[in-house]
Amino acid sequence: MTDVAGPETRPPNPEDLRRRCEDVVLAWRDRLVAASHDLHAHPELAFEEHRSAAVVAALLRDADFDVTVGVWGLDTAIEAVYGDGDMTVTLCAEYDALPGIGHGCGHNIIATAGAGAAIALSRVADELGIRVKLLGTPAEEKGAGKAHLLEAGAWEDATVSLMVHPGPGIVAPTAGISTQSRDRFRVEFTGRAAHAAAAPTAGINAGDAATIMQVAIGLLRQHLPDTVRVSAVTLSGGDVSNIIPATAVVEAEVRSFDMTETADIKKRVLACVDGAATATGCGYSITPVDPVYEPLIQYPFLADRFDAALEHRGRVITPIDRALGGGSTDMGNVSQVVPSIHPMIGVMGSTSAPHTADFARDAVTPAADDAIVDGAYALAAAVVDLATDPDARAAVTELKRNRAPGATRKPAYGEAPAPG
Template identity: 45%
Template sequence: MRRMRLSPEVRRRCQDAVDQAQDRLLALSRSLHAEPETAFREYRSAAKVSGLLRDEGFAVDVGVGGLDTAFTARYGDGPLVVGLCAEYDALPGLGHACGHNIIAASSVGAALALREVAAELDLTVVVVGTPAEEEGGGKITLLEAGVFDSVSMAMLVHPAPEDNCAPRPLALVELEVTYTGRESHSALAPHLGVNAADALTIAEVAVGVGRQHFEPRQQVHGIVTRGGDVPNVVPAHTRALYNLRAADMESLSRLESRIRACFAAGAIGAGCTHEVSATPAYAELVHDSFLSEAYRSAATELGRPLVSRAQELEMPTGSTDMGNVSRALPSLQPSIGINSGDAVNHQPEFAAACVAPGADRALLQGAVALAWTAAQAAQDEQARQRLLDQHRERGASKVGPR
């Protein structure tokens, strides 16, 4: 493995830029945290992030990819285009319990740092405002709309209880199943009813007993979103929402087939009809090896408390639409610890920790580490050429043969 070497001057200038922007970055993080907005409704949040970048001299384009709360902010004109993804959607009822306020602010900080060396490194810096990571897959929409076509590599740093330079987020698809039966009086004429709640019960039991045969890293978890209206009426309409996760898209496809069969079993057993709808699938996250090692080197230089590579493989993880980006172009999404104590992502205690001193430190160090990682890729001749070649080939494949 090649030793990572970054120019001390570039390293210093990136660090100085983040230091100088510290107050603005922390204020941005706190402002996002104080006014959480959920998927596709992040109007204030997108305006705060893009507004700061516009004030800093970035050329901002709002509403990209057909999404009102998406944007791009561009600086420089070099051929190597560094994409920094800013997430800013929150969780319903929990606010910023996954720390997207930190993600947005750290990506802005990295962009401000790279702005200072963009001319020297002959690169372009693009912040991509990506809504709806928690639900809806905003990056998938932007990817399909061509927003990432101009980007050579994409990065962000995600808050977590611990640092993990190479987490392995799972592929995910969300399935909604709806059962339809027939109402009847629960006491006077239950035999005339067709119980949609029974269908849901059978399906849940089928999923439960099927877990014994799940492949490694396959997971299923769901909630009942409609179980009936009143107990003295046989319920004719029920609905449930399930998340399916797997190590990769291929394993996810197999899992989805199994779970759809469980849903069908519920309908057959209860005599109901049923419908299943699916959201766009999140792919597993694939880290670019050079970017991952460059980030590890940067995090080590900053004194981050890194776990071993062996420990990284055992650490639990969720899912992200950054996975779809990573299957299309070189990408990186390390986790950075915020000293959240016993709290983990998607807990209210983690939301509170996302504006505590440990989160502030992670935000600033994450910004510097991302900037150093991108600068390392720009300075390393072999890595730079590979990224440019891959970008060119990706563009050629979209055009097709002439």
């Protein structure tokens, strides 16, 4: 008696699954664009994004995700989950804005592209054997929301993590895009108040200490590598001219593509602080403003497949002769512990620099709407390729299997420097 073969089980066809993802994104285009415009019209700052979180959550609920707002210890964080496959794909949606200029970094595009990718992947999740999770991640601009979410365990189940960020109209290879680490801290100088005319010798001028710190940093910059950035702003340094200020506050930050270099440069900046305090007789204290933002690592397979998907959408990748960098993102912290990508999607025709009122205007144009669609599709297509490529899937699955429990739960803050 011969064996009777059962029905043949064919592996999923990536080309077909990518096409279906594209169809889903296009079908949802009007709702994604409407949500983007809604976010843009109602900008909210870090940790205050209650309305924005509700807008994004509504999209995912309409797509039959299991959605919770207020998770992992943050009131404006979202977790939306679909499916139960053995590979968890975590997409990130940012929706905080900048003070004064609103969505000058285009987070309305980030949020809706992430949501569109999650919805597209949910429609093929069973065939791919994946669990789709969208994390709404507050406070990227100020506060490092992802660092807090990491510490709480939001990426413990993640196999890979993806998001897309808008920028001016250039399509650069994802692998060539990097970001700097950033350590931001606040210095408070403490002196002694006195009448500026009647008793100036009785005063210890904290405002002078802030000025000397700024001048010292300015002189230090000549001796720093071109890839390093040091910025400082005096937040307060006195109230009226006839009182010698007893306190002054300066907020400063150090950026570099290398964490060790960032730490070394920070020591030199703190020497400027100490020198300013010594020169004026002030005391000082130093406190972190945000968790440290870490450098971004692009996962090569996902980066390559994202770029290929953009080309499918008619975008031409422009080779670059150096890495595009500058700026910082808390997605860097995620990429240090989970295979990730954070590519750029060009708002074609825009020549405005991010973090400007001009780019805020560009972030709600027809070209910005196209960036939502192309970005959402490219993220979904990259995941399809990963999930259907046996070697690539095995590689990321093995990385997660070998990751120690709690490895993604890095403390958001390290130890603060000792007071001066």
